[in-house]
Amino acid sequence: xxxxxxxxxxxxxxxxxxxxxxxxxxxxxxxxxxxxxxxxxxxxxxxxxxxxxxxxxxxxxxxxxxxxxxxxxxxxxxxxxxxxxxxxxxxxxxxxxxxxxxxxxxxxxxxxxxxxxxxxxxx
Amino acid sequence: xxxxxxxxxxxxxxxxxxxxxxxxxxxxxxxxxxxxxxxxxxxxxxxxxxxxxxxxxxxxxxxxxxxxxxxxxxxxxxxxxxxxxxxxxxxxxxxxxxxxxxxxxxxx
Numbered sequence: 001x002x003x004x005x006x007x008x009x010x011x012x013x014x015x016x017x018x019x020x021x022x023x024x025x026x027x028x029x030x031x032x033x034x035x036x037x038x039x040x041x042x043x044x045x046x047x048x049x050x051x052x053x054x055x056x057x058x059x060x061x062x063x064x065x066x067x068x069x070x071x072x073x074x075x076x077x078x079x080x081x082x083x084x085x086x087x088x089x090x091x092x093x094x095x096x097x098x099x100x101x102x103x104x105x106x107x108x109x110x111x112x113x114x115x116x117x118x119x120x121x122x123x
Numbered sequence: 124x125x126x127x128x129x130x131x132x133x134x135x136x137x138x139x140x141x142x143x144x145x146x147x148x149x150x151x152x153x154x155x156x157x158x159x160x161x162x163x164x165x166x167x168x169x170x171x172x173x174x175x176x177x178x179x180x181x182x183x184x185x186x187x188x189x190x191x192x193x194x195x196x197x198x199x200x201x202x203x204x205x206x207x208x209x210x211x212x213x214x215x216x217x218x219x220x221x222x223x224x225x226x227x228x229x230x231x
Contacts, residue, residue: 035220037168037222044211044222044223044224044225045160045162045168045211045213045222045225046222047219047220047221047222050218050220059218059219059220061219062219095167095168100170100173102173102174102177104174106154106155106156106174106216107153107154107156107215107216108215109156109158109170109173109213109215110158110160110168110170110213110215111170111179112170113167113168113169113170114167115166115167116167
């Protein structure tokens with residue numbers, strides 16, 4: 001059974017840093033592209049960042065580029081999101097998801113999601 | 124950036140009814156790279172449809188997706204009590220990836 005478990009969320013002051021982890025089980029992380037999606041309280045979903053299955057390419061939303069870094073430790077089946085220079089508008093539930101591909105082999109899409117880690121940025 | 128607009132914002136319906144949700148893209152979505160997700164309160168999103176019309180594993184056949192280009196539709200043929208939730212469309216064909224604002228399907 002595929003499971004994704006996020007950790008590392010919490011309360012941080014503006015300008016601070018946090019590192020989220022996403023522990024994967026039931027599949028081999030190194031075989032999949034992975035992504036982070038966030039959801040501000042009472043709002044919709046917002047894509048944050050993705051990393052390719054080859055780990056040679058990373059992608060970021062404009063709102064986090066230069067402040068957030070996505071990475072993996074494939075030997076530990078774990079995905080990370082390093083978040084620096086946090087702002088009040090980064091407050092959200094952060095979900096990790098693995099990226100699946102269709103039999104037709106087109107672009108990957110978020111498949112299985114974790115339950116999320118809550119990040120609150122406030123003074 | 125591709126902007127996805129979902130309509131309506133909220134639908135009030137009764138169990139057993141048929142529902143059609145709309146997702147319109149600001150420009151053509153690459154190769155029908157369009158997915159639909161269901162989210163219930165306090166839960167993570169669940170994948171329903173990918174590739175505009177392919178059902179994900181374990182998704183009942185009352186859910187169907189259609190469309191191409193800029194116009195996409197999610198149809199629930201007969202609403203079950205567990206289907207009351209928020210539904211999001213998502214384009215994954217072009218970076219930055221983007222989600223629609225969601226349609227809430229509530230009990231009438």
